[in-house]
Amino acid sequence: MTKDFKLLRGQDALTTYTFNTNTAQHKFCSKCGVQSFYHPRSNPDSVAVMPHCIDSPQPISVTVQNFDGNNWESSMEIETNFLS
Template sequence: MDLVKHTGGCHCGAVRFEVLSSPDLHVFHCNCSICQKKQNHHFIVPKNLFTLLKGSDNLTTYTFNTHVAKHTFCKTCGVQSFYTPRSNPDGYGVAPHCLDPGTVRSVTVETFCGEKWEESMQAHKSIRDMSKNTAESETT
């Protein structure tokens, strides 16, 4: 799988990042309590394919329940452009709508029933592997 370098950030520009991922994004639409309120859509990448370019001092984090998920957002504009998901604490959930235009070829959306998180995680065959860096790929 070829990877491309996507760049993105929050609304005000205080937080900027780059991520290596396929140009064809597999995006999750979750209905857990926080994702429902935020309309959180995200694709998952391994931590080593994500680089925070600027804004670490402008991020704040919200956690609840198990405190595994780290909901990071910009202190200035409030936008969550990425976070550490409970499903993949060894990776990042990146908001595709926070990417700069020009590098996404397609988006496939999969609904994830976060209201029944434990059951959904047990039934899902590949979500935990999405934050594993299983292949060396070229960047374009």
């Protein structure tokens, strides 16, 4: 949840990109272009943090999951049903 996320430093180096609906907020480093985290359109009250941007402790493993971005709404329904 957004209320549980606290960016400790680097806010001044971030830039925000939004797509056509301006709902998702993608945060990028304005110096190197790496996406650090974002607030997804499917759940704008949450924060998705990219594992390579976590200082400590580093994730031990990352699970890669295929996702159909062209049909993201139905893919999210499948994902939500899978997680519940």
